[in-house]
Amino acid sequence: MDKAWMKLPRYSPEYINGVEVFLNYAYTKGNPQGVEILCPCAKCHNAFWRTRAVVLDHLIGYGFEKGYDVWVRHGEGLINLMDLNGDMDDREDAIDDIDGLLYEQFRDVAQEENGVGEGPNEDAKKFYNLLEDAKQELYPGCKNFTKLSFTIRLYLLKCLHGWSNASFNALLVLLRESMPQLNIPDSLNKTRGMIRDLGLDYKKIDACPNDCMLYWKDHENDTSCHVCGAPRWIENVEGDRQLEENKKAYKISGKVLRHFPLIPRLQRLFLCSKTAGSLRWHEEERSKDGKLRHPADGEAWKDFDKCHPNFANDS
Incomplete structure (x- = not known):
């Protein structure tokens, strides 16, 4: 399918006609929920269901989400599109390059095997465990997914669509019950462990319920806000009674900040040969x-x- 119109000005007749083509395709080949489809505009990011008229307005007003050239959420398959285009570069980008991901993330460990560098022991353990998962078939004879690639894709869907932890665990149980040969983690904790080893984790930092301060560094062990005096922990009488009975200290924070450290993510971007060049472009290739x-x-x-x-x- 010719999609050159997607690069044209949004208010041009050719672009508007192309949007109509997309909408016809989405309502015939996709999976609409009644009169609504996922809106792929740059504002909604395929996260909200909209009517046809609203999607039309959004795509003309905001344009398509950047990179959404393959309408995978509106009935188009990756394999069919690649066969139509015959573009080998797009084919390579569309396939999950798990081996490349592991090599870039644990380059020191991989080079140590060849006597080039020296990698930390903990990183070596993570690398070998993930490498093993990347070699395991999702089920006997499966060629499209490995245990690792499927787990990453499943966790991505959880994050994109806001699945609760309980629903994700229930889905894992259902998948394993319906397909016992399916080689996937049996819990969210194990899934997160794999994601964490890839270096995609975040840090939890307790915060004042009124957003006055973070319980961090010098204030890490404080029990109340030094600005407004609000308590750090949520009062729970029923829970307190249970704690006294079990003699087990477990407290619930009033508010939690999830911090995605910038430096490790920049380091990972520079580790990847494909992104490192782009990050240096402003100095090395800019006019x-x-x-x-x-x-x-x-x-x-x-x-x-x-x-x-x-x-x-x-x-």
Whole structure:
């Protein structure tokens, strides 16, 4: 299917006609919920069900979500589209490159096997465990998924669609009961363990219910907010009684901040050969003709480089 119209101006007749083609396809080949389909605009990100008229307005007003060239949520399959295009580069990008992911994430460990570098023992254990999972078939004879790739895809769906922990656990139980040969983790905790080993984890930090402060660093062990005095823990009489009976200390935080550390994620981006080049592009490949083409051409960027010359010298 020709999709060149997706790159045209959003208010051009060709683009609007193309959106109508998409809507006809989504309502015939996709899986509409009554009169609604998932809206793939840059604002809704395939997360909200909308009527045809609303989707039409959104796609003209906001355009398609960036990268949504394959309408996988509206009836189009990856394999069929690749066969139609015959584009080998797109074919390689569409396939889950689990081996490449593991190598980029644990490059030191992989190089140690060849006598190049020296990787930490803990990382080596994670690498070998994940490598083993990446080799295991999802079920006997399965060619499209491994245990690791399927688990990652399943957890991605949980995050994208807001599945509760209980519903995810129930889904795992149902899948294992209906297909005993299915090689998947038996709980959310084990699934998260695999995701955590890939370096995609986050850190929980208790916060004041009124957003005054974080219980972090010097305040890590505080029991109340030093600004408003609000208690750190939720009072639960029934729970307190149970705690006294069980003599087990377990407290519930009033509010929790989930922090995704920036530095480890930047390190992973630079570990990946495909993204490292893009991250250095502003210094190594950008046109430096004095015209304002990129944030690096702006005065704010230049002032920052002057204040931090050592940082600026290493792209």
